[in-house]
Amino acid sequence: xxxxxxxxxxxxxxxxxxxxxxxxxxxxxxxxxxxxxxxxxxxxxxxxxxxxxxxxxxxxxxxxxxxxxxxxxxxxxxxxxxxxxxxxxxxxxxxxxxxxxxxxxxxxxxxxxxxxxxxxxxxxxxxxxxxxxxxxxxxxxxxxxxxxxxxxxxxxxxxxxxxxxxxxxxxxxxxxxxxxxxxxxxxxxxxxxxxxxxxxxxxxxxxxxxxxxxxxxxxxxxxxxxxxxxxxxxxxxxxxxxxxxxxxxxxxxxxxxxxxxxxxxxxxxxxxxxxxxxxxxxxxxxxxxxxxxxxxxxxxxxxxxxxxxxxxxxxxxxxxxxxxxxxxxxxxxxxxxxxxxxxxxxxxxxxxxxxxx
Amino acid sequence: xxxxxxxxxxxxxxxxxxxxxxxxxxxxxxxxxxxxxxxxxxxxxxxxxxxxxxxxxxxxxxxxxxxxxxxxxxxxxxxxxxxxxxxxx
Numbered sequence: 329x330x331x332x333x334x335x336x337x338x339x340x341x342x343x344x345x346x347x348x349x350x351x352x353x354x355x356x357x358x359x360x361x362x363x364x365x366x367x368x369x370x371x372x373x374x375x376x377x378x379x380x381x382x383x384x385x386x387x388x389x390x391x392x393x394x395x396x397x398x399x400x401x402x403x404x405x406x407x408x409x410x411x412x413x414x415x416x417x418x419x420x421x422x423x424x425x426x427x428x429x430x431x432x433x434x435x436x437x438x439x440x441x442x443x444x445x446x447x448x449x450x451x452x453x454x455x456x457x458x459x460x461x462x463x464x465x466x467x468x469x470x471x472x473x474x475x476x477x478x479x480x481x482x483x484x485x486x487x488x489x490x491x492x493x494x495x496x497x498x499x500x501x502x503x504x505x506x507x508x509x510x511x512x513x514x515x516x517x518x519x520x521x522x523x524x525x526x527x528x529x530x531x532x533x534x535x536x537x538x539x540x541x542x543x544x545x546x547x548x549x550x551x552x553x554x555x556x557x558x559x560x561x562x563x564x565x566x567x568x569x570x571x572x573x574x575x576x577x578x579x580x581x582x583x584x585x586x587x588x589x590x591x592x593x594x595x596x597x598x599x600x601x602x603x604x605x606x607x608x609x610x611x612x613x614x615x616x617x618x619x620x621x622x623x624x625x626x627x628x629x630x631x632x633x634x635x636x637x638x639x640x641x642x643x644x645x646x647x648x649x650x651x652x653x654x655x656x657x658x659x660x661x662x663x664x665x666x667x668x669x670x671x672x673x674x675x676x677x678x679x680x681x682x683x684x685x
Numbered sequence: 686x687x688x689x690x691x692x693x694x695x696x697x698x699x700x701x702x703x704x705x706x707x708x709x710x711x712x713x714x715x716x717x718x719x720x721x722x723x724x725x726x727x728x729x730x731x732x733x734x735x736x737x738x739x740x741x742x743x744x745x746x747x748x749x750x751x752x753x754x755x756x757x758x759x760x761x762x763x764x765x766x767x768x769x770x771x772x773x774x
Contacts, residue, residue: 382739382769383698383728399724404732415753418732 330643331393331684332650333374334658335362338676340376342394350650350660350671356397357388364638366425367684368433373448374684375400375433377422385422385437389449403435403443403452417441420473424638426480429487429505436477440467440494442506455506458492463511463530467497470533470552478637481539481547491547491562493537498529499549499562512562519553535577536637540586548589550579550637555591557616568616572603578640580649587615590642590665592635592651605630607653609665625668626659633657638680652678687714687759692768695740699725711742712755714765729767739770 332343332350339358343350357378363385364377374390376397388397408416417439424436428444435443435452442455467475475497483489488505491512498513513529521531533552540546545561554574556565570576575596582588591610595601602608607626610619627633633653640651649665652658656675659668686705696703699722708714719726731737736752743749743766749757759765 380698380728382737383695384731384737386698386727402727404727407733409733415733415735 331367332641332660333365333367333376333394333680333682333684334652334675334678335365335376335638335680336652336656336676336678337361340365340394341675343671349669352672354394356390356394361679363679364422364425365680365682366427366433367682368427369685370427370431371448375425375449377425377435379421385419387422387435387449400449401445401451403437403441403454405441405454417474421476423476423478424480426482428482434480434482434490436480436492438469438472438476439474440464440477440497442477442480442492444506457507458500458502458509461500461509464497466528466530467494468531470495470535479534479537481537481544483539483544484541485544489544491537491539493534493549495535496531496533496552498532499534499537499547501562512558513565514563515558515565515567516549516551516556517553517567536579538579538581538589540581542584543586546581546586548579548581550576550591552597555579555616557589559586559615566616568612569619570610570616571619571621572608572610575600576635577637578635578651580640580642582646583642583644584646585613588613588646588664589616590640590649591619592640594634600634601632602634605632607631607633607657607659609649609651609668611665622665622668624666625661625670627657631655636679638682639678641681641683643683648683650681650683652681654678686761687763687765689714689718689765690767692766694769695728695767698728708759710755711744711749711751711757711759711765714759715755741768741770742766743768 334341340356340362344353361379363379366375378386389400390397419437421438426434428434433445442458443452479493481491490502501510513532516532535550547558549556555568555570573593576593606628609622633655642649650660654677657673658671706717
């Protein structure tokens with residue numbers, strides 16, 4: 329049975345389909361922030377990343393589709409002490425989780441690092457070649473204390489081929505399961521930087537990166553200063569004119585059509601609210617040459633829902649999408665966004681929405 | 686032996702380590718408790734072994750000075766209390 333997992337500021341909600349549409353079947357971690365979820369189709373195990381305000385991030389796993397949960401290991405940095413007595417970093421947030429090659433798991437964190445588990449979350453190892461990139465010194469947080477790794481694309485046709493994105497630190501490609509990395513953000517423009525640094529690929533504030541599962545060279549980005557698309561694996565990027573605003577956080581791409589993608593635009597930067605108080609979704613079917621603004625079933629008057637980068641998802645059919653907002657509203661569609669249905673308007677602020685099998 | 690206690694808000698995550706634990710410093714008492722309940726460690730200490738930013742440790746009602754090394758001395762009859770800093774939301 330397909331499910332939608334919704335991670336919020338106050339717990340995890342598991343939605344199942346019913347005759348009347350999606351309904352909340354059960355909850356977990358009520359009261360605790362859930363920043364990321366992952367369902368692993370290979371072994372049926374579900375993961376939830378919590379972020380206790382005082383007690384740090386934690387990872388829990390479920391082998392019975394979210395009925396019971398057990399805490400597993402949390403990615404953490406090795407203890408280190410610098411010459412000046414300064415301590416090394418600590419993981420403050422778990423910001424991305426994906427399945428990796430050979431049965432493994434990837435986890436992206438704030439500060440921006442990649443961790444891998446090959447034992448279903450019982451232990452995690454920091455990926456040294458990524459942490460040791462000299463360019464890391466130039467990364468910085470976009471609205472957070474530290475830079476964060478929020479997007480991990482694992483190429484379905486070659487799971488050792490990775491593309492990740494950092495806010496703020498550009499897009500990075502690895503052909504060899506993370507052993508070597510290539511910075512690929514040429515063409516993006518960091519409008520917030522001094523003029524002489526705006527084209528620097530290493531300072532680009534990518535909000536979200538997604539990859540076409542069937543055409544892995546086709547990448548889509550929502551960025552702090554606009555939206556971009558690449559058809560050559562990130563070697564070059566073309567700017568997109570997304571209506572009604574180029575600002576936003578999430579983007580998803582169709583599972584089989586690399587030219588079809590969806591964005592949820594907002595008024596940029598210091599406002600972060602829907603344009604004119606209307607919640608809309610922008611869809612392109614032609615690689616970003618043109619967009620439709622989809623609003624049927626979405627609030628069009630005095631709506632101030634912001635949609636975070638992980639709070640929009642699409643299922644394997646390509647027809648069903650779901651997204652949730654900071655106001656606690658959750659919408660779904662069964663026809664690619666032509667019509668939307670409100671599942672709830674009363675959930676806690678939503679961080680992540682993901683379909684699972 | 687020193688007595689170790691946790692705020693109820695933390696005790697719901699940290700099931701076992703409250704009680705009497707040996708040690709002459711805050712670090713030794715906590716490490717003795719964490720040796721029995723390794724999962725509790727990450728709730729109190731960060732990746733580098735320092736007290737988490739929004740956690741506070743008291744000895745007999747006095748906030749400990751050394752949040753990095755936890756070197757504050759602890760006597761046999763002392764009370765070590767771990768709590769969270771208060772916040773909203």
